[in-house]
Amino acid sequence: GHDVAATKGKVSRGIAWVGVASAMVGVLDFVAIFIILAYWIPAEQYGIATKAVWMFPLLDLLADLGMSAAVIREKLERPVVSTIFWLNLITAVVLFGLLLVFAPILALGFYGHVVVGQMLIAYGFKLLWQNVYFIPLANLKRELRFKEISIARILGNLAEFGVKLATAATGFGVWCFVTGGLARVLVFGLVAQWYYPWRPSFSFQPRLVWRHLKFGLQTAGSALLAQLFGNIDYPVVGYFFGDKVLGMYKLAHEIIFEPVKMIAGVVVDVAFSAFARVRDSRPQLVDQFLSFTTLNLITVNTYIGIVFVAADDIVGLFDASFAGAGAAFT
Numbered sequence: 001g002h003d004v005a006a007t008k009g010k011v012s013r014g015i016a017w018v019g020v021a022s023a024m025v026g027v028l029d030f031v032a033i034f035i036i037l038a039y040w041i042p043a044e045q046y047g048i049a050t051k052a053v054w055m056f057p058l059l060d061l062l063a064d065l066g067m068s069a070a071v072i073r074e075k076l077e078r079p080v081v082s083t084i085f086w087l088n089l090i091t092a093v094v095l096f097g098l099l100l101v102f103a104p105i106l107a108l109g110f111y112g113h114v115v116v117g118q119m120l121i122a123y124g125f126k127l128l129w130q131n132v133y134f135i136p137l138a139n140l141k142r143e144l145r146f147k148e149i150s151i152a153r154i155l156g157n158l159a160e161f162g163v164k165l166a167t168a169a170t171g172f173g174v175w176c177f178v179t180g181g182l183a184r185v186l187v188f189g190l191v192a193q194w195y196y197p198w199r200p201s202f203s204f205q206p207r208l209v210w211r212h213l214k215f216g217l218q219t220a221g222s223a224l225l226a227q228l229f230g231n232i233d234y235p236v237v238g239y240f241f242g243d244k245v246l247g248m249y250k251l252a253h254e255i256i257f258e259p260v261k262m263i264a265g266v267v268v269d270v271a272f273s274a275f276a277r278v279r280d281s282r283p284q285l286v287d288q289f290l291s292f293t294t295l296n297l298i299t300v301n302t303y304i305g306i307v308f309v310a311a312d313d314i315v316g317l318f319d320a321s322f323a324g325a326g327a328a329f330t
Contacts, residue, residue: 013147021150028161033254036176040168047238047247049174051111052119054234056181057227059099059120063092063127064134066220070212071138080208081135082200087209089131096124111238115174122178126185133189136196148195156188 037046067084070076076084099121107117140149164180172179238246 017146017150021153024154025157028157030254032161032164032180033251035165036168037251040171041173041176042244043247043251044242044244045174045247046250047243047245048111048113048115049119049177050234050246050250051113051238051243052116052123053177054231055120056123057231058224059095059123059127060130061220061224061227063095063130064088064216064220065091065213066216066218066223067209067212068134068138068216069219070209070216071135072142073215075142076212078201079203079205080212082203083205083209084212085131085135085200086204087206087213088134089128092127092131095127099124110235119174119178122175123181126182129182129185129189133185133192135200136192136198139196139198140192145195149192152188152191152195155191156184156186159187160184 037043041049065088067088071081071084103117103120104114105117107114107120111117137149140146160180160183163183164176167176167179234246234250237249241249
């Protein structure tokens with residue numbers, strides 16, 4: 001009926017907006033990496049940065065506990081949402097404390113670079129800040145307001161692009177991969193609050209959120225395992241082959257796998273909210289699943305075909321950039 005058509009319309013517009021935002025983010029990230037590696041950071045330093053950066057998504061998942069998914073799934077009463085907020089804030093504070101203690105030990109004991117631990121601690125501030133926007137973001141997703149989310153993403157990534165380049169250009173090296181990310185979430189959080197102003201009440205009633213916490217932990221656990229499985233190769237490559245090889249290996253991932261993840265993420269960002277909206281109607285769920293799967297296959301396979309044809313030229317560009325970075329470093 002009308003509700004089904006309205007939901008499909010919102011989903012289609014959401015995919016379009018998320019697609020535009022993801023394309024802009026992908027281009028900005030590609031250009032930033034190319035410039036940074038061409039002029040300021042050699043492969044070895046890029047490899048050292050990777051030893052910290054690969055853990056950032058894991059920290060995000062640990063800090064969230066999957067509770068944003070619970071907020072997206074259904075409209076909750078204010079005391080419940082406020083309890084979720086305070087629970088996530090406590091988790092972020094505890095996690096930040098653990099980073100202060102254990103990040104330096106990990107950096108020296110396993111990686112052999114002090115800066116890796118410092119980068120992880122600095123990223124801990126992002127875990128604290130994300131509490132400013134994770135409830136507004138979840139509410140925007142639940143309401144399928146992907147236009148606003150996409151605008152916030154674009155503005156945030158423009159900030160990241162500028163700060164990342166400025167940090168690298170002024171001689172702060174691998175710190176650009178932290179400062180850029182912090183600038184992104186700072187702007188994103190402010191814009192998300194602008195679109196969906198939200199403040200927690202002073203309500204903390206854990207008994208109200210047990211069901212949602214159980215659901216969130218299941219969601220976060222599967223996502224955590226997927227991230228770990230997809231990124232555990234970075235420390236392994238770094239440990240056995242050294243920082244320079246790890247930098248080159250990471251670059252290969254940036255060229256091939258990161259765009260594929262971003263393309264798939266266009267559908268993933270919209271899919272959970274859409275499935276939550278129609279979860280009580282099996283025919284709509286099946287129809288939406290088939291639609292998302294078809295769209296994903298078409299876009300991902302198109303990109304893979306482009307890479308297959310243009311791989312030599314792309315690698316040649318980055319070979320030159322690494323050579324230039326190495327010359328500048330020495």
